[in-house]
Amino acid sequence: MSSSVIDLVATEARFGAHNYEPIGAVLSRGEGVWVWDIEGNRYLDCLSAYSAVSQGHCHPKILAAMVEQAQRLTLTSRAFHNDQLALFYEEIAALTGSHKVLPMNSGAEAVESAIKSVRKWGYEVKGVPDGQAEIIVCANNFHGRTLGIVGFSTDPETRTHFGPFAPGFKIIPFGDAAALEDAITPNTVAFLVEPIQGEAGVIIPPAGYFTEVRQLCTANNVMLVLDEIQTGLGRTGKLLAEQHEGIEADVTLLGKALSGGFYPVSAVLSNNEVLGTLRPGQHGSTFGGNPLACAVARAAIRVLVEEGMIENAARQGARFLEGLKDIRANTIREVRGRGLMLAVELHPEAGRARRYCEALQGKGILAKDTHEHTIRIAPPLVITSDQVDWALERLATTLTQDLS
Structure with a gap:
């Protein structure tokens, strides 16, 4: 590494909290599937910022929308209307078939908002006794890192020394419909689950699992909340991962690619029944639904569809x-x-797996390890066949080495 790379990494380590362990490249530029470090080395991005740059780095049409809106109006707060929010609502609802939209900023905020909303629905509509609402989640889940969320994680690294945690969550195995059926009680208000467990290592449930889940939730008046923050907006080859089994969630959570990587934007998409319980003053966000965010998100979903990225x-x-x-x-x-x-x-x-990710960096590929022994590969959705083949050649060379 050059002295400038060493200096930047050392400065980051000196002043920053050590809550990340990045791969060594210091990136300074990105375009499409490629990123460059400060020394001019080019890499194929096989993480896409955990799917946040699904449309590719610095997509020109999203950039143009951001610049245009930033020159007009960036933030009003929700104390006033703005001319972008209604259009964002209309377009995201038309695309996904949703009835109500709650705009937030990060994916974790969307998850927290959904938890609050389904609990409120449980008390005011389903008739669950106050303070007794239960939400079922899955082992090895990853829904974010807020205090509320890590309280129902099964990963010791995310939980240790952060308690005490809020009650009201039951944990069951992922991909086991019988376990869900056994866990449901009259006080169950929701089942919160990822269609594919990303952070756990891209764990795909058995075929037919979500068909059974949908039937169980409907039969027991339980809201099915699908966290599509990573899987949604084309990542799995469908607009939403739920479409692989032809089901519809009651609540869908989007984030990451919703802004194409330009700005933190997330959304809770739901039916009128759940989000209809919220009243003025009961939930909100200073930046949620701001005009800059809405203009960027509108452009992000437009290019996703118009350019055939899904x-x-x-x-x-x-x-x-x-x-x-x-x-x-x-x-x-x-x-x-x-x-x-x-x-x-x-x-x-x-x-x-980190050893292999570091070796891949030397061959011009940036990938990320997870859960010790798994390499995640998730390039931008604009990748071409030639680029896939280029990546496969280097992955084959690396994975046939013994780096133990």
């Missing part, structure tokens, strides 16, 4: 998955994926 994710994801499965390496335990949400799980004896 369909491209399905095509290139199938090509990438097939190519990964063709790699003959003793290091590989399993390859998983749907669309451009992919993972390579290594045998424990192959060593930490």
